[in-house]
Amino acid sequence: MPELPEVEVTRQSLLPVVHHAVIKQLIVRQAQLRWLIPSKQLSKVLKNAEILSISRRGKYLLFEVANGFFLIHLGMSGHLKFLSSPSPLDKHDHVEFIFDTDARLRYYDPRRFGAVLWLGQHPFEHPLLAHLGCEPLSSAFNAKYLFEKCRKSKLAIKTFLMDQKIVVGIGNIYASESLFLAGIHPLKPAHQLSEQECKLLVHAAKKILKKAIAQGGTTLKDFAHTDGKPGYFSHSLQVYGKAEVPCAKCNQPIIQLRINQRSSYFCEYCQQ
Ligand SMILES: [Zn+2]
Missing domain, CATH: 3.20.190.10 (MutM-like, N-terminal)
Structure with a gap:
């Protein structure tokens, strides 16, 4: 998608x-x-x-x-x-x-x-x-904003992060990847996140989205003149779709779990 x-x-x-x-x-x-x-x-x-x-x-x-x-x-x-x-x-x-x-x-x-x-x-x-939430790459999506919103929700942070009324455009893939980079367990209730964790998560989401856009810009340089299908950056993913693959940080196998009916991937050692 x-x-x-x-x-x-x-x-x-x-x-x-x-x-x-x-x-x-x-x-x-x-x-x-x-x-x-x-x-x-x-x-x-x-x-x-x-x-x-x-x-x-x-x-x-x-x-x-x-x-x-x-x-x-x-x-x-x-x-x-x-x-x-x-x-x-x-x-x-x-x-x-x-x-x-x-x-x-x-x-x-x-x-x-x-x-x-x-x-x-x-x-x-x-x-x-x-009714859309803020743009993830804008300055409106910051630690203070996320922390304020998180405090009012008991949803798992991964589900919360995918709510388009909070922040737009973070789907299943980028939610898994952002939580891995930030070292946060995807099932942690949103209201239990500290302001520091919100800061790490905002930073991780922006970094991953920017990197994907930059890579897309490279691989799709001739996009406008071709009818080839665009590549969806699967080469740069750390956890998404990598069940049982050794974690890039600690070498333990990546865990797959269904959260809110969506396949979720994380490392239980790096994301506690
Ligand atoms: Zn790990």
């Missing part, structure tokens, strides 16, 4: 090629994604619209045009492909933005859990965006 770093790398890769591009036509081949694509409305508002910016809020990409904003979410298996000229379609290429240069942006999504929606002029009032 694309997580925050993959979405941010997608944004950074697309921006240079679609910034100021003018949409000539929108083609929706399959409107039934997670929510029905408002094809008629989108086609109308996007005709001859210039893309003014692409920003990201959590895992949502926000494309700005003169009339307002449209949103793209990659869901479980979505991927955006930029093509400088027409090429054969894949059966999962559900949406196509055709630019006046004949270049095109295709939304590919085999499982169809993603979204393409029109948000209008006030994107942050939309129900999908209105």
Whole structure:
């Protein structure tokens, strides 16, 4: 599943090629994604619209045009492909933005859990965006903020960290990795974390997300000119998906445990 770093790398890769591009036509081949694509409305508002910016809020990409904003979410298996000229379609290429240069942006999504929606002029009032927590890479996500929020919750810290109302974009993979780096047990109740532990955890989450974005930026350097699938940084993970593999710090086997129905990985020696 694309997580925050993959979405941010997608944004950074697309921006240079679609910034100021003018949409000539929108083609929706399959409107039934997670929510029905408002094809008629989108086609109308996007005709001859210039893309003014692409920003990201959590895992949502926000494309700005003169009339307002449209949103793209990659869901479980979505991927955006930029093509400088027409090429054969894949059966999962559900949406196509055709630019006046004949270049095109295709939304590919085999499982169809993603979204393409029109948000209008006030994107942050939309129900999908209105209640999101702070951005993990912003200064608003700091030890003081996390400690204040943690004090009020008895949830396991791993589950708590994945709550999008607290902080956005930390999914299962990066929650496991951040807790390992910070040396905190994933089942520790949030309200038992000290301010120092919150500091370590914030630092770890930012470090891991930044590293993943930087690595994505390297491996996906030619992303905008290819239709290859992006790599999801599995090479840099320390604990996620590594049950029984020796811990990189202490050599004891990594433990796998289900927490809140999600596979979780940790080292019981390094994370006490
Ligand atoms: Zn260990």
